[in-house]
Ligand code: ADP
């Protein structure tokens with residue numbers, strides 16, 4: 001079997017499963033090998049029932065009693081399992097046959113996730129094991145892959161097993177270098193990450209794969225830099241009167257850091273060489289206005305400028321903001337996103353090519369083949385960390401050589417920036433707008449949910465809006481956790497009841513948003529939310545990047561233990577953008593000392609740099625089983641914080657090779 005072979009070449013993978021694999025981004029054998037587990041399941045000895053806690057995956061062993069079944073829609077079967085330490089309830093949905101299979105008074109071994117059932121703990125959808133069967137699984141690590149409906153981790157493992165032993169990749173690193181730096185052979189690393197014997201094994205395998213991931217990135221960067229050789233600035237500008245005018249007319253005063261950053265950009269634009277600059281600033285530090293000022297300067301000098309963002313929702317929002325603030329300067333702004341009809345795209349392309357459009361704002365639709373600019377002088381890449389190095393490359397490959405201004409909210413130490421953004425100059429916005437009140441944070445368990453919802457209601461009745469984040473889109477049998485669809489239903493009911501009890505307030509409008517919706521639907525919901533027509537928006541983390549609704553004052557994150565701290569910090573950044581006091585509620589769906597410690601970092605720090613630093617200190621290196629910190633899409637396994645040493649090593653290796 002060849003690495004480039006279609007996934008269908010694997011025995012047992014037919015048309016239907018191939019389609020599912022494609023959905024996961026797996027088209028070839030090579031894609032499959034690079035589809036790494038997101039976690040591992042560890043089978044441990046059964047625990048005493050009185051020691052189980054919400055959110056844990058546990059095994060318990062004991063005799064069952066009080067077996068009941070409710071026919072209804074969900075066909076619920078329940079029973080109690082008890083051991084000498086205590087008893088707990090077991091609940092199954094849609095498995096009515098269990099009533100006949102289970103024998104009260106007999107002993108069984110169950111394994112599943114602990115949930116809260118009012119004041120008690122229960123285990124939902126536990127799997128049943130025979131004792132001997134379970135003993136075989138003990139202390140075994142089973143990979144868990146990110147899935148889509150219709151595919152299981154087991155199925156992926158089976159397909160993987162077929163290709164993995166034939167896999168003989170070329171080994172780039174010398175034996176001496178590997179030994180010196182504790183790096184496994186590449187072929188062993190790939191085998192181990194999919195079929196590990198122990199946690200230690202996984203850590204070692206991961207170390208090698210992370211090294212390779214960084215090395216690949218750095219080599220790609222190096223190739224980019226090679227043809228850089230200080231490009232001459234063909235768009236020199238020295239008139240900044242329009243942007244100065246815009247600064248005077250803003251409803252706020254720029255912070256010192258914003259002024260300093262814009263001055264650096266002005267200097268670049270008027271210098272002899274092309275600008276290549278990275279602007280780093282925490283969420284809410286005000287990067288958009290910097291982009292706008294730079295773009296205005298360029299288009300007022302007669303050139304075109306483009307603003308590229310990672311999502312349509314964000315593109316739409318920036319577009320509206322630009323139209324509003326730049327209206328009086330007589331510049332033409334155009335939106336270019338994937339969901340537009342082919343006809344309207346074509347018209348937009350024409351206007352761009354003729355130079356009738358001054359500013360183009362869009363997703364990566366912007367750098368697709370049809371787009372030809374008349375005289376593009378500046379490309380701004382917002383939320384740069386969301387784009388891989390490839391997007392930067394495609395701009396260049398289109399033969400475009402504009403000034404490049406990248407913006408990112410990832411707080412990383414300077415030494416790391418120098419490696420990751422080695423081809424750019426750096427500006428840092430290290431100051432928040434003055435009138436901002438620090439966000440008030442709290443960390444609570446699910447018992448507090450009704451109180452939290454009532455608090456949200458009170459903020460809405462004051463005229464504000466709220467976000468609630470759930471980790472999942474819809475109910476799934478494989479993973480538990482709050483899901484957007486059911487949650488929305490439930491809180492609509494909750495608010496309806498509250499309204500009936502106290503009809504003085506208004507009826508609260510709740511809508512949801514998630515990544516599986518059509519882009520046009522997402523845009524519509526977001527627009528209604530921005531206009532204040534939706535009070536509470538229940539969403540997955542699609543909302544995380546850049547969205548700016550000043551009137552929103554509450555962010556509540558369900559199952560916050562599931563997210564990386566940086567991601568939670570980004571989510572929190574959606575509130576506290578106006579002058580009102582804002583609040584962030586981190587709801588824990590599981591208990592544990594480590595969860596408390598991690599979330600406490602967010603509770604006590606509002607500064608992204610501090611959050612990243614504290615998180616790293618707490619985790620120490622090699623904490624692979626913790627939640628990934630960065631939530632960045634450009635890395636499969638690597639974590640730029642925790643793996644900083646490997647990044648440096650890869651950088652040194654690339655220099656010498
Ligand atoms: P981010 O850096 O996360 O992209 P934005 O540029 O979206 O942040 O800015 C967040 C909010 O702060 C916006 O509503 C913007 O209008 C506002 N803002 C930006 N700069 C200032 C400032 N100097 N003073 C007050 N508000 C500001």
Ligand code: MG
Pocket residue numbers: 287288382546
């Ligand atoms: Mg932004």
